[in-house]
Amino acid sequence: MDTGAVLGGRYRLTTRLGRGGMGEVWAADDTQLRRRVAVKILLADVGSSSVLIDRLRREAENAGQLQHPGITVVHDLGEHDGHPFFVMELLNGTDYSTILARSPGGLPVGRVLETGAAVAEALAYAHRRGVVHRDVKPANLMELAEGGVKICDFGISRSADAVGDLTGVGGMLGTPAYMAPEQYEGRAADARTDLYAFGCTLYAMLTGDAPFDGETMPALMRQHLTVEPVPPSQKKGGIPSDLDRLVLGLLTKNPADRPSSAEDVAKWLRAIAAGQPQFLPPVPAQQFAQPAPVPQTPQPWPVAGAPAPAMGYAPPPPVGPQTVPPARRGSRRGFLLGLLVVGGATAVGGGVLVKQYFDEEAPGNALNGHTDNVEAVAFSPDGKTLASAHGYDNKVRLWKVP
Numbered sequence: 001m002d003t004g005a006v007l008g009g010r011y012r013l014t015t016r017l018g019r020g021g022m023g024e025v026w027a028a029d030d031t032q033l034r035r036r037v038a039v040k041i042l043l044a045d046v047g048s049s050s051v052l053i054d055r056l057r058r059e060a061e062n063a064g065q066l067q068h069p070g071i072t073v074v075h076d077l078g079e080h081d082g083h084p085f086f087v088m089e090l091l092n093g094t095d096y097s098t099i100l101a102r103s104p105g106g107l108p109v110g111r112v113l114e115t116g117a118a119v120a121e122a123l124a125y126a127h128r129r130g131v132v133h134r135d136v137k138p139a140n141l142m143e144l145a146e147g148g149v150k151i152c153d154f155g156i157s158r159s160a161d162a163v164g165d166l167t168g169v170g171g172m173l174g175t176p177a178y179m180a181p182e183q184y185e186g187r188a189a190d191a192r193t194d195l196y197a198f199g200c201t202l203y204a205m206l207t208g209d210a211p212f213d214g215e216t217m218p219a220l221m222r223q224h225l226t227v228e229p230v231p232p233s234q235k236k237g238g239i240p241s242d243l244d245r246l247v248l249g250l251l252t253k254n255p256a257d258r259p260s261s262a263e264d265v266a267k268w269l270r271a272i273a274a275g276q277p278q279f280l281p282p283v284p285a286q287q288f289a290q291p292a293p294v295p296q297t298p299q300p301w302p303v304a305g306a307p308a309p310a311m312g313y314a315p316p317p318p319v320g321p322q323t324v325p326p327a328r329r330g331s332r333r334g335f336l337l338g339l340l341v342v343g344g345a346t347a348v349g350g351g352v353l354v355k356q357y358f359d360e361e362a363p364g365n366a367l368n369g370h371t372d373n374v375e376a377v378a379f380s381p382d383g384k385t386l387a388s389a390h391g392y393d394n395k396v397r398l399w400k401v402p
């Protein structure tokens with residue numbers, strides 16, 4: 001797009017604010033209402049998909065219904081030369097990705113608690129209305145010049161996912177460093193997915209680094225699916241133990257083991273900031289993690305402020321060196337499915353896969369081209385294409401079915 005272009009007959013582009021893999025963000029003049037706005041233009045070629053345009057419109061309508069001081073207002077949706085665009089309020093501030101780049105050691109704990117509580121309250125508001133962000137990350141949080149913080153791109157992240165379904169993997173998966181395990185596995189995102197990404201964001205705010213730092217997509221995927229994060233307090237001093245445990249609880253692999261709501265998370269953050277005693281349950285221990293005390297009976301996350309139940313502890317059962325724990329086995333298979341989604345989503349139906357896994361102990365079926373036995377395959381919905389993957393060579397190969 002060029003400066004001076006008019007979109008939808010009313011939005012005149014003035015200054016390009018940013019550009020990414022999926023599109024551009026511009027400051028613009030709304031010539032009808034005589035106000036300054038922000039316009040996000042999706043540059044992927046989706047003009048031929050009327051279904052996608054309808055979906056984008058529904059997503060924008062959902063986002064436009066969110067009226068909260070912590071959420072950026074969506075004003076309008078349009079289309080220009082086959083490219084959908086969103087019109088939002090123009091914010092005067094700095095996104096937290098930029099703020100963290102200026103603060104390599106992380107931010108003061110008090111600031112993180114205050115900002116985190118405000119973000120969690122905004123997420124809770126949206127979740128109560130059935131809207132999930134799907135791409136919570138520092139770059140989508142704006143610290144306002146007048147004070148406060150707003151979540152940006154609410155509802156638009158799902159629309160970008162839809163574009164990725166048609167154009168390739170890059171747009172479909174969102175932001176790898178902040179993606180929940182279930183997103184890598186191709187499962188549906190819900191409010192707990194936002195909580196995982198929020199945990200990654202809190203971790204980055206506290207330490208200056210995302211919880212995982214794989215240099216490639218397969219490396220990041222493996223870490224999110226199978227590796228436990230280092231506690232924030234081991235990277236930076238002065239982090240309260242309750243905050244440490246809360247962040248790790250948000251980062252648990254199984255969505256069912258995360259806190260039950262963003263509302264509770266906001267209450268915990270404010271209570272920690274006030275120095276009030278918290279009753280957070282232990283982070284569920286994974287069998288493949290370092291041995292640590294775990295409850296004899298699994299304990300759910302309590303409602304914030306509720307009394308803590310008495311909990312007994314016992315060491316976890318020993319895992320022999322030749323034993324593959326079930327938790328690790330499931331994560332490994334999720335990793336292989338993730339590879340299929342990453343490597344062959346477009347060719348095999350946008351991630352809508354009919355899956356068949358082979359036991360890791362069973363003899364592998366040889367498919368030429370892999371460096372070891374194939375451990376996962378997926379057929380396309382029409383049965384004409386087969387995708388095969390082996391986790392160690394990080395490759396997905398596509399085969400035409402006779």
